[in-house]
Amino acid sequence: MPSSPAPDVVEAALARLDLDTKAGLLAGQDMWSLPAVPAIGLRSLVMSDGPIGVRGTRWSPEDPSVALPSPTALAATWDPGLAHRAGQLLAAEARRKGVHMLLAPTINLHRTPLGGRHFECLSEDPVLTGRMATGYVRGVQGGGVAVAVKHFVANDSETERFSLDVQVDERTLRELYLAPFEHVVTQGGVWAVMSSYNGVNGSSMTENHQLQREVLRGEWGFDGITLSDWGAARDTARAITAGLDVAMPGPKTVYGQALATAVRDGRVPEEAVDEAVRRVLRLALRVGALDGAEVSRRQGKGSPATHGGDLAREIARRSFVLLKNDDAVLPLRQPDGLRRIAILGDAAKDARVMGGGTATVFPPHVVTPLAGLRAALPREVEIVHAQGADPRAHLAPALHGFTLRAQFHDGEGTVLADLPQPDGKVQMFGSMPTGVSSDRLRSARISGTFTPDRTGEHTFAVSGHGRLRFTLGGHVLYDAHLAPESDDPFLAVMSPSEERLTVHLEAGRTVEVTLDHVPTGRDVGEGIPALSFGLGHRPPTRPDEELLREAVEAAARADVAVVVVATTEEVESEGFDRTDLKLPGRQDELVARVAAVNPRTVVVVNTGSPVEMPWRDDVSAILLTWFPGQEAGHALADVLLGEAEPGGRLPTTWPAEAEDCPVLDVRPTGGVLRYEEQLLIGYAAWQRGRTEPAYWFGHGLGYTEWAYEKAEFTPGTPGSDVLGTLCVRVRNVGSRTGREVVQTYIESMDAEVSTSSATPLRRLTGFATAQAEPGQSASVEITVPRRAVEAWDTATGTWRTVTGEHWLRTGRSCVDLRLDTPITVLSS
Template sequence: MTSTADERHAHSARSAGSDRSTGATGATGSAEAIRPADATDHTAAVSEALAALDLDTKALLLSGQDMWTLPAVPGIGLRSLVMSDGPIGVRGQKWSAEDPSVALPSPTALAATWDPELARRAGHLLAQEARRKGVHVLLAPTVNLHRSPLGGRHFECYSEDPLLTGAIGAGYVRGVQEGGVATTVKHFVGNDAETDRLTVNNRIAPRALRELYLAPFEHIVENARPWGIMTAYNQVNGSTMTEHHHLVNEVLRGEWGFDGCNVSDWTAARDTVRALRGGLDVAMPGPRTVFGAPLAAAVRAGEVTESEVDDAVRRVLLLAARTGCLAGVPAAVDPADVPSGIDGRAVARELARQSFVLLRNEPVGVARRVLPIDAARIHKVAVIGAAARDARVLGGGSATVFPEKIVSPLAGLRAALPDDVEVAFAVGADPRTRVPHARTGFTLRARYLAADGRLLADAPQFDGKVLAVGGFPDGVTRHNLAAVELAGGFTPQVTGSHTFAVSGTGDLRLTVGGAVLFDGRCAPDGGDPFEALMNPVERRVTAELTAGEEVAVTLRFVPLALGVGDGMSALSFALGHSEPQRDPDAEIEEAVRAAAGADVAIVVVATTEEVESEGFDRTDLRLPGRQDELVTRVAAANPHTLVVVNSGSPVELPWRERVPAVLLSWFAGQEAGAALADVLLGTHEPGGRLPTTWPARLADAPVTRVTPADGELPYSEGLFIGYRAWQRPGTPAPAYAFGHGLGYTDWTYESLHATPGSVRIRLRNTGARPGREVVQIYLAPRDAATGEAVERPARWLAGFAAVEAGPGETAETEIPLPDRAFEIWDEAAGRRRRIEGVYTVEAAHSIDDRRLATEITVH
């Protein structure tokens, strides 16, 4: 497998046998050069189409006609451009399970592969999904940085490092656009936290802005040529990003040469004139935005010129031409060249196991290491934790998609283990504060009804959550919909008192087995329509049920409103379910007994949507509920305990030294359990390396402030986020360093040769299994040639490559060191400046496990 696809390629392999290198990524370049997917010149066609439009039509083209689309103009052969949320799947125009989507692992997981080529293949799959759903523009990827572990959308971003973020993002963009579908790289720029994200003014010094936060966007623009950018809600240094003339027009378009379309984040555009002159092309969602009719009126009033409108329309028409939405104009990608026939489940499974990070793997006594598990040597496995049965496979918010099927860790292990191995399950400790959406044992459909009882639409449900934002199923409108019934059957697995929960803003009536359990109105105390939609009131009831006996279930919902404001259609309600609950102490005791009687205990701990989701930042890094206590108790009962951490971003692991093995699975997508079984049972290695530093305690993290004061959030740490800060003298050691991750074999770094242009490394697999190693190259400045004092981190990532080799084999790879690696942003001069002098070049397994070093002199 090649490690990247969006930059130049340089590697070699030598010695007998199957020596392999899998590509190299440098600070501005990586593996193979690929013909740009937008090589077709659409200038003449766009100009001809623009000339045929009047002012009002041009203004309408810059404004969404609804939640997800731009208007069509049949007179010039322009079809409606359709947009859809990503980044782990393609939801389409309907926020429901009516049309299931492949769900890939979270972006943090994708970055943990350190494999831009795998990101490119994920992009090919997502483009295939987009074409299937009639989507032309994917609203992804998110390339904001992990400035603080408290960032609520941390799971949707890639890394704390701009090079790794840029390389993975470029691979993703390449893949999607090679499939003929546009990307919108987001959120440009500084959307690194959720608190007050609509209004916060992030104060970022020019050097940190250039070297950190703008760098991934610049890398992607230069190396992958995205067709779209999404500007963020927040302000940067006093200007909201939808109106930021300097960063959009002068930097993004001027310095970097971006020629694509600039789309606002949803509802982010606030002023007609300032947005247009700030470089915004499209204001979403519609139909009421600051563009459209208000923009035409501004031209007629002399507030902006029609030529300024024309510039924006050209970019929209270019986007349409590139995606095949302008009749008579060849799309940027010939349909014959579009990757197709991709197995979504296979890609999701491969990506997951390549992303899993083995944080710890120690022997127990004189025995072998806990992982991989030898199924031939065991008779009983205890699988413990609510997330083992109900895995959290994706993050909340706009990243939500609805997969057709999810493989849980429990199901994956049961399917993979031999029939003679007993698998015992215990919840142990359930961290959820809300009743989970009805899923296991349920077969549900949503029936949309008119006031006279007519059936308007009937759609299958992935689980008990019915959510539609921006549009309803075909045949359903805000005007004809009166009620929705969620109906089907439920077959309990356990006899006893089952808990059902209803939530939504409106009148709800729940019937289970012919008995009405709830009939009443739910509404939040406050008047915030978004709270009513995304965090509705929950009411709980119970029912005595018998295992194996199916009962009919119907939840009827009559909403109080069918939208947020005048322009956004929306509907949200849910049926929740949990099995009979034991006393929490008894649950932990049951888990301890199961572990004590097993050859190996696997504890799955997780975050929940209540603590890790879009829309709010985290307040701590603790695992919710009594999960820490559960791990400690289970580990005391069984020394062969391994812990799987099912979270999208860092959590504290106070028990990590008490268990022999810890595996980080992230939000692992729909094939989570199948991939986990592959890795735990050793058919595949855990391929991941940490894309961000994991602190031992929140108090140790270098940046913990994500809440503005008086509307402003100063980035006072400057350059020192992530490992750049952890490398400073006197900083407590993290729990696990940037780049850390173990495999199932061992590697010896044998030689390192470096010039100011590239690094060549040879290493040997000294273990007993085939394996993959991610070689990381760090630069550590020793002396500046001029003797000037330039504040820089102790070291920074300058390139990386993945290599593969069998037992005893060697692999050799060459990694470029482009000029950018030796430059800083000179704030006084307003440009990049090369810092000459002596640098130590370090070849490393992680930033804290540096294996070889040499020096170079840069002139």
């Protein structure tokens, strides 16, 4: 941990504050900030959601944000240095937007692939999660911007997330779920930690004295602030006593005036308030919001808007995982007779570049797979696109052919804001556009023009809660009230009710469109403004069977068929867990039928987390692109055409079928979710089970081949935190330059004795990337921490070294292991 900055400055500022001001500093003044105190040189501390970008304090496209690939994509690079560069970019973006703290990264684990925010977390493995998160944290904080890692702790599912209690044994909690947080505190020096909604072992996390005070602050030496997830703080005295520093959001919160009253009533000692305020002032000093010390903020070359796209593109292609590549169908080569490509699938034209929920940002542009390939391929290569299958249960927001604006009005009809609207979806949570406040807002409007590109029956959808009036070409087509379908206020905003209608339009004839909305409410919970309504559109569409037949015919005539399959925000989003791992709609059928007519079928899987792939044995290649961010299409073209190799390795195990997964329970029973599987999640569980997954943790192919030649272990200093260093030499035995992710796992030599053991067979202990030209070798050093051979001893409440003979097993995945290095572990 770095030492606390300028304690004299902090103490001098604290001494000048009265009780009410101190209590007010621990409560949000609004959705995204803490109050300023000009008398002591303290400016308002501003926060923003991440993790793929910096949305800022406005949930609107008026100030676009660079959109990087999803956290699962970032973790798939297995490169903490790349995560560090992503953090540097986000720090520059935060400074541009006046943001002092990024509410990211999410370092909960992939306990089950059904987890709704799986895409927003990094990995199923605590070592990979901790190291990638630490790179991210150091990158952001090196730019003078704080991060708040979340959600502390065991917030691994969305069902009943506001109230569920996780029951988990101490060893499992220490070795799995706390481990990434410990790493970013002790190795990354993180400045803030967000406490989650859920409880752990009977205590709400915002009131969990053991985990917040004894473990986080006491054992790990954390000197930053703890803040609640939005609305998670529920009791004034219990929260402050348990070590929660800041209750968000405001102005209605259990801190502020309620906290000052609790001190005066004798329920809370003022020293507890001082302790929390001291940490807030320390954070303000670190990010340059408190006068009295210089803050170093390294500036990158250019602004995020000018160079962010390059990094987004690099991260995306480095994250793509090539799961299979039969007959080396990839990369596609024009000299090999490539004259016609069929690009199939709804997501080829309308890319899914991010997950749903509070991770949403508004990028300056999105490059679709279709656009990326058209830009990269020479004109003589014909590209044919067909939708094939519609994955959506709801209509996509109005986009192609529309030119729209959004207006917001008060009760007198005065325009509070008038903004360009990139599509037909207005969705705001926690904030409104500049000039708009929830107390003044009474109605909103989407208006503009639509020029159809085809004649026929066009389907429109209006969505929202409240009164909706839709006018097309001067005719009122819908005027009614819509009620929410869910009692969950978050889901009501993120997935509003929808009504459809159909109208005949002529191609090329422009019509005016207007959707007026009078919402029934403009808040979610206490003081959290929200607005969600929209206009969806689907052009004249043939029946599903005809769409499939068109795609199959296009594939049959093509030299290669590229099928892009995807989930939607209706499947992967914050606020709910998944019910299965199937691709929505008839996408599986699309792939199967295309593969039957074209032996060179490449499937691009555009999802943030695992999906079933029943056709995987029938296609030539599978490329996993996660949610790839704003440069999706350019990165895809780079990899498909061989300008770059797919650099990713799986950060989580992919099952063949959901029923095979060792852990599927996300639904509490009586408010309690029991982690009965203990240490056996992810690849550790698969290795102890009877069924193999489709693809193992760590798996991923490149465009070259590697030989693992040698591994030598050098012991560390006795008694230190480092067990030793493993030096691994690999050789590129292929025909082109490549990058290899070298992975080392530790395994006790007697681990195979009992296959029913509740202890993992082997665990990831370290990794490094090697790069070499054809025929050349490269050496990497992998540090083996002592923690790799330690287990939590519940009886003594300490870490115990597992002595004896072990293997360091090194290779390309958790099962593709090429080199075994014996080591003897002695007690520390």
